[in-house]
Amino acid sequence: MGSSTVIANLARNLHELDQDVLVIDLKSNNLLRLHFNMDWCNPNGWALNVINDQPWFNAGFKCEFGISFMPFGRITYENKQCLFNEKIENNWLSNQLSMANFSDKKWIILNVESELNNLSIQALNYADKIIRVIEPQATCLGQFYDSIQSNYLSNNPSLHDKCLYLINKMMPLSELDHEMSLVFKSLIPNQLIPVKIHFDENIKEAFAQKTTVNIYAPNSGTAKQFRTLATWLMLHFSHKGAA
Template sequence: MNVVAVQGLRGGTGASSVVAGLAEALSQAGEAVLCIDMDPRNLLRLHFNHAWEDTRGWARARQEGDAWHEPAFVLGSQLHFLPHGLLDATDHQQCDSRDDDPGIWQQRLAALEADAYRWVLIDVPAHAHDTQRQARRAADTWLVVAQADPACHALLEAHTVSVGEYLLINRLAARSALQGDLHALWQRQHGDWLVPLSIHRDEAMFEALAHKRGVVSHRPNSLASQDIHRLAAWLLAQHEASPS
């Protein structure tokens, strides 16, 4: 089992869209995937046509004393989606107090059947230090999603890179001179941890969300979909190259 955590360098970088597309691409490649939303806002469900009024999820299961993985939804023979679940403020505080162990997700994933999933994808909110710490313990690979803009450039200057961490550029506009300059600069400054491909800006990404689907299933021939498939292939190659 390979665990990949995906987090935006800041809010609004499109990390959840990348998670949803990557889950589809890996499952289409024949890989068994569990996709987990760690964000209490529950936005990842919008990419999987999951009813907004459905309060079920791993956090609510924990709140009600059920197994954390019980509310996972089957989206195909190779893809399961586990939403966060909707909690009110009081329930959220109680959930946080029970799950304050930094190794809790490492323990949870280790308890899954060894052959249940080849990949676990975790959507980590951009601003949640406790959740980030828990996901960091569990993840083999950490993808930081950034846009080539001045805000992300400033944040990267203060960013400390950890082992197994990679920088993924999303929504790269080929005709933007500013983005082109920043991309070239990041290749020089951060080339040792930069993913060797980018996700190009593509209206298909936004259309897919409007249709409550991932871009890979919504527009399989789109540029963004092709980029996501390349990202999946890169992760598969990384996984095969790593020691077992």
């Protein structure tokens, strides 16, 4: 539970601020949908449609609160190989999304796999903003400077410039977490979003309840943090992003 939880909560809060939101899950773990109360046994998703040569956008769902989302779908390992190697050509994502002709006001939030592959690279290039979810820990600091993803991003100035960083799962009681987030702040003062998402039991419980925290516990600390995050994003940018 990292980026999927963040995205689901963010989408809900943007929606509550009267924004038009579309969430697309590009992660093969297919977990995002569960935050929106989709049946666990329902295998549908855009990837499954692509494999079956059906139009991918038929896989759109709308949750009971009115957010449009598109689950990845349940596919096998062979199908996944096939999907990435054959079905998805270069510029597939941008072509498909521009064909759909969404309005400029719409927030399209892509849940991108942390592993670099054909699809995630397309998503990163397509997005207007990239939000990287980091945890305030020494491991993350290491990866921040030296990992395949970080190197890929820092070698492309255009990608590097549209990166934002969000601190997630900060343990309120951990001294080290506070210190590490201070270090991150000093390293990337302009790219770090000034809202931190804490580690909160409410988040785990909300997921277990198949919903997001602002519905499960609207007055909890993290619900408020996600609200602040959504407002912050709305103030600074007013469309599309990827995480």
